[in-house]
Amino acid sequence: MRFALEALPVPMVYAAHRIIRAVNAEFADLFGYERAELRHQSFNILYPKLADFVMVGDMWRTNFAGGRSYEDERIMQKRDGTKFWCRVRGRSMLAEDPFSEAIYCFDAMARPVPAARTGLTPRQTQIVTLVAMGKTNKDIARETGLSQRTVETHRLRIIRTLGLANSAELVAWFMQQGGQPRQ
Incomplete structure (x- = not known):
């Protein structure tokens, strides 16, 4: 049995090189747009900042290669500027060029987005989120395309910046800020 994208009951989008080509009504509703308004737009319009769009693209490029599926959690932005946590799963249709289709x-996700992240950069926020999900430095390095040493350095700087003692305190701080690690 085959289904058209429009008939699926979950927010779905088809994209080519990070340009939205087709969306279903659930996807458009999630972001507060009409379906036609999203067609031929860059995914950039759905991110709070251009830096977030670039960072996620780099992360997916690293993990999406070879036609694999990939997923992550990130903050997205609705048309009205409301930010929300979102779990995104993707599957490349062409192994040799993952972003082409x-x-x-x-x-x-029912996870509150704090008004401020106490000055953490988007990359630091990404790393804290992955730490709170229980990922190791090696896992985080693989997902982000950074070296394991760079991840360790980021993690140490974040802990120092926030005045914390260790990773357990970092996870507790994250949860106090409204984060909820996925099990």
Whole structure:
């Protein structure tokens, strides 16, 4: 049995080179747009900052290669500027050029977005989120395309910046800020 994208009951999007080509009504509703308004737009319009769009693209490029599926959690932005946590799963349709054709599923998460992240950069926020998900430095390095040593350095700087003693305190701080690691 085959289904058209429009018939699927979850927010789905088909993209080519990170340009939205087709969306279903659930996807458009999730972000507060009409379906036609999203077609031929860059995914950039759905991110709070251009730096977030670039960072996620780099991370997916590293992990999406070879036609694999990949997923992550990130903060996205609705048309009205409201930010929300979202779990995104994607699958490349062409192993040799993963971004050329891909399908993505977006799931909004019931995780509050704090008004401020006490001055952490987008990369630091990404690393804290992955730490709180229980990922090792090696796992984080693989997902972000950074070296394991760079991840260790980021993690140490974040802990120092926040005045914390260790990773357990970092996870506790993250949860106090409204984060919820996925099990």
